[in-house]
Amino acid sequence: MKRLLIATGGGDCPGLNAVIRAVVHRASQEKDWEVLGSIQAFNGVLWEPTEIVPLDNKAVSGIHFQGGTIIETTNKGGPFAWPVKNGDGTWTTVDRSDDMIRKLQYLNIDAVINIGGDGSQRISNKLYEKGLNIIGVPKTIDNDLSSTDSTFGFQTAVQVATEAVDKLVTTAASHNRVFFLEVMGRDAGWIALNAAVAGGAEVCLIPEIPYDINKVKEALEQRFHRDRGFAVVVVAEGAFPKGGMPVFEQPKEPGYENRMLGGIARKLMTDLKEKGFKPEMRETVLGHLQRGGVPVAYDRVLSAQFGVKAFEMVLNQEYGKMVAYRHPEFVAVPLSEAVAKPNLVSMNNALVKTALGLGICLGT
Secondary structure: OEEEEEEEOOOOOOOHHHHHHHHHHHHHOOOOEEEEEEOOOOHHHHOOOOOEEEOOOOOOOOOOOOOOOOOOOOOOOOOOOEEEEOOOOOEEEEOOHHHHHHHHHHOOOOEEEEEEOHHHHHHHHHHHHOOOOEEEEEEOOOOOEOOOOOOEOHHHHHHHHHHHHHHHHHHHHHHOEEEEEEEOOOOOOHHHHHHHHHHOOOEEEOOOOOEOHHHHHHHHHOOEEOOEEOEEEEEEOOOOEOOOOOOEEOOOOOOOOOOEEOOHHHHHHHHHHHOOOOOEEEEEEOHHHHOOOOOOHHHHHHHHHHHHHHHHHHHOOOOOEEEEEEOOEEEEEEHHHHOOOEOOOOOOOHHHHHHHHOOOEOOO
């Protein structure tokens, strides 16, 4: 009996369970494969005792529409940066990748499917370079992996953000206010841009296009006449002004390396007040509402296709590669290519042109 290990790493994302289910169902048709799940990414392998659970058709029954991941996840540490507490109470990290590979060999693991975003797939690539039979599945609500046309979870996040815009429009109109909706995306503006176009926002600010606060003020003032009017601004968490920097905090949790973005909506309100903008303003930060809950149908289908393709790559021993959707096909791309560069919004993007054609101010 051959053994396959599944891990889910990084931030949670709608559709993770659908991928797990698809892998298990496809593997069950081969009769000679056993599927296991590592709890909290690769922590389940490295912990003593290990936390690895069997995944069969019964274990994954009905999980395709559930948010989160039944084998949990983490975005702290990892096999190459394992957090260790020093005697003086400070923390450091050590490389435990060799330990993990030895444990996988001891557990008779023949192959690994690692479901995660760019950070997780960089780990996948480094493990492959060390000789591990590993395959990646792209997961991120940010849609910032350039080797695939789309990542699962993205459309669900856009749907959540669009519904928020729809709701803010009515309360903004009722109170003659400007509402700032801050959405996730890290350094990519895909969620913000899609939600702004779908929801009919007046202003959309994204990391790829540094904004001019005077242009934003001018666009918003055009929405008011004799103190009457309203507007909705969708702003990506990584947006920043020309000559400025994104608003973020350095994480304090051991093993957490990513910048903690957030606060740009409040900064915009403060800066606009200093510029003399008079209408009332309010902010709404969606935060992890974009990560949780039921995946939309598109993401369930995409997740199922990724999962089936990933296991078939295992059968074909296409290790060191990641599943990618390149319409209309699902293909295998080298992990090194998958993480080479991010998928960011460009000014000549068709959706940017649509936004400008609709009169949406992008801060320029």
